[in-house]
Amino acid sequence: MAELCYFTGPMxxxxxxxxxxxxxxxxxxxxxxxxxxxHDRAGESTVSSRLGLAKPAIEVTWEFDFWNYVVxxxxxxxxxxxxxxxxxQFYSAEQVDQLARIVxxxxxxxxxxxxxxxxxxxxxxxxxRLVELADRIETLQVRALCWCGERATHNxxxxxxxxxxxxxxxxxxxxxxxxxxxxxxxxxxxxYEVLCRRHHRRRVTRxxxxxxxxxxxxxxxxxxxxxxx
Ligand SMILES: [Zn+2]
Numbered sequence: 001m002a003e004l005c006y007f008t009g010p011m012x013x014x015x016x017x018x019x020x021x022x023x024x025x026x027x028x029x030x031x032x033x034x035x036x037x038x039h040d041r042a043g044e045s046t047v048s049s050r051l052g053l054a055k056p057a058i059e060v061t062w063e064f065d066f067w068n069y070v071v072x073x074x075x076x077x078x079x080x081x082x083x084x085x086x087x088x089q090f091y092s093a094e095q096v097d098q099l100a101r102i103v104x105x106x107x108x109x110x111x112x113x114x115x116x117x118x119x120x121x122x123x124x125x126x127x128x129r130l131v132e133l134a135d136r137i138e139t140l141q142v143r144a145l146c147w148c149g150e151r152a153t154h155n156x157x158x159x160x161x162x163x164x165x166x167x168x169x170x171x172x173x174x175x176x177x178x179x180x181x182x183x184x185x186x187x188x189x190x191x192y193e194v195l196c197r198r199h200h201r202r203r204v205t206r207x208x209x210x211x212x213x214x215x216x217x218x219x220x221x222x223x224x225x226x227x228x229x
Pocket of ligand 1 (some may be wrong): 146147148149150195196197198199
């Protein structure tokens with residue numbers, strides 16, 4: 001039986017590396033597949049890993065229809081045994097429904113890889129649908145670490161170095177125009193950082209911790225200074 005498998009974790013835990021590995025392992029076994037991504041860090045139509053690996057991929061836009069794509073490929077004589085779908089947090093719930101239908105009706109394995117929650121700690125729509133529909137959910141084994149050394153579980157967005165909890169759900173990490181709240185679009189440096197829940201709740205990013213403490217905290221130690229946060 002084909003399966004819809006969902007691999008998830010916060011940023012920096014090797015999700016795109018896993019997507020590339022899944023594709024490699026399946027292809028090495030003689031299976032034919034397709035690789036998909038959306039808004040990859042390296043640009044459109046690519047799956048790239050922070051480790052330096054990259055491979056061309058099909059870009060999933062809002063209009064993209066997985067069902068139509070796969071059926072068209074099959075009816076034109078191409079073979080598809082599996083799909084590897086990276087950055088699934090950017091897919092719509094409807095697109096995830098299409099993936100489940102492909103698994104059930106066409107017996108094609110789907111490996112979905114992506115973030116579970118956004119910078120406001122809320123589920124992305126596509127991620128929620130994957131939790132609802134997946135045959136199997138796996139949390140990535142590589143643990144991303146907060147600056148304090150605890151397991152990092154939450155994604156924080158910073159704008160010009162300040163952690164923010166309001167804004168559009170999808171903003172790429174870059175210098176981009178961001179609304180100043182009064183109708184003006186100003187260029188802002190948007191970045192992301194993974195934090196433990198405690199430091200996400202208290203908005204203590206690595207930069208805030210550094211600025212507050214004269215001595216930087218050694219990673220992995222929760223000394224007296226850490227208790228101040
Ligand atoms: Zn922390």
